[in-house]
Amino acid sequence: MDIANSIALVTGANGGLGQYYVDALRSQGAAKIYAGARNPKALEALVADHPDIVIPIPLDITDEHSVNQAAAQCPDVTLLINNAGVGFNQGLIAAPNLSQARMEIDVNYFGTLMMCRAFAPVLKHNGGGAIVNMVSMVARVNLPFNGSYSASKAATLSLTQGVRAELAAQGTLVIAVLPATIDIGMGKSYPDPKVSPEEVVSDALKAVIDSAEEVYPGEQAKQMAAQLLSDPKALEKAVATMLPSSTQ
Ligand SMILES: NC(=O)c1ccc[n+]([C@@H]2O[C@H](COP(=O)([O-])OP(=O)(O)OC[C@H]3O[C@@H](n4cnc5c(N)ncnc54)[C@H](OP(=O)(O)O)[C@@H]3O)[C@@H](O)[C@H]2O)c1
Incomplete structure (x- = not known):
């Protein structure tokens, strides 16, 4: 599908990568962008930059x-970008307790x-x-200094495959x-190399245009994907x- 004239919703739009999604959607001609944030006050600068469509x-x-209120408030969405996520740099065994692992599953998987x-019927x-x-x-591939985050993202990948099958x-x-690693947000404390946020959102939006189901932005991810094979x-x-x- 085209990005031009799409109506997008970006979750975690106030965060590192979320703002890059909003900027790229706008520059590629999205007609309207719903910017989601737990605290919409955190979006004031982003809205001021693009008051016409954000x-x-x-x-x-x-x-x-x-979530249900958002689906009711945004009935014209054609492109949902599930960007919001959390990661606490905790080991599976080293963490003092399971509270942050539960939060990672709660946001990254259940969220x-x-x-x-909520948006499947809207998109339909x-x-x-x-x-x-x-x-x-x-x-x-599990990154042990962030082991519970890795496990939550494995669940997110599996749900992505399942939702794809159900919505085909x-x-x-x-x-x-x-x-x-992206050079932004939660990637700041990770070791180099890092891919730029511009490249990540550009590859993700290109996947929308090309109907590609999986995308590995940056050289490091591409090399790791090849090594997994x-x-x-x-x-x-x-x-x-x-x-x-x-x-x-
Ligand atoms: N940075 C990396 O190296 C990297 C690498 C691979 C994948 N990712 C993924 O890319 C996405 C963006 O990462 P980032 O680095 O930009 O992270 P970030 O700067 O920490 O931003 C995360 C965003 O998610 C929002 N969020 C957290 N919990 C939420 C909730 N319950 N409801 C709604 N929004 C919530 C945060 O809002 P608040 O301000 O309210 O907390 C924030 O806007 C995440 O899914 C992350 O897992 C990041």
Whole structure:
């Protein structure tokens, strides 16, 4: 589908990558962009930059009432970008308790799932459209210093495949975006190399245009995806030794 004239909704639009999605959608000709944030006040600068087409909406993707309200308030959406996510840089064993692992599952898995369920009928009504889910390369190989986040993104990847299968009949394209480290937001404390946020959103929106179901933005993610095909055990062992840059 085309980005030009699409009507998009971006979750976590106030965050690092979310703002890049809004900018890229606007520059590629989206007709309207609903910018979701838990605190819409955090969107004031973004709305001021694009007052003609950016509409702020309050949206907590873990709150069913908030998600259903968003679906009712945005009945013309053709492109849903599930960008919101959390990661706490916790090990599976090293974490003091499971509270942050539960939060990662709650936002990254249940929140994304709740958005897909609420907007599936909206997209159907508007001709099929597309869903873009921000997954991560760590969905495919666990990064132990962020082990519970990796597990939550593996769940997000699986839900992306399942939603794709269920929505195929209504013509909804469902895309998984799997970058390695992005030079923004939660990627700041990760080791180099990093892909630029501009490249991530550009590749994700190109996938919408080209109907590509999986996209690996950046050289590191592409190399890791290739290694998963040729020698997945070697990749698992290499990633197991990675440390956050703050401890390097
Ligand atoms: N940065 C990376 O290296 C990297 C790599 C691969 C994938 N990703 C994925 O890319 C996406 C964006 O990452 P980022 O680096 O831009 O993260 P970020 O700067 O931490 O931004 C995350 C955004 O998600 C929002 N959010 C968190 N919980 C939410 C909830 N319950 N409801 C609605 N919004 C919520 C945050 O809003 P608040 O301001 O209210 O907290 C914020 O706007 C995430 O899904 C992340 O997992 C990031």
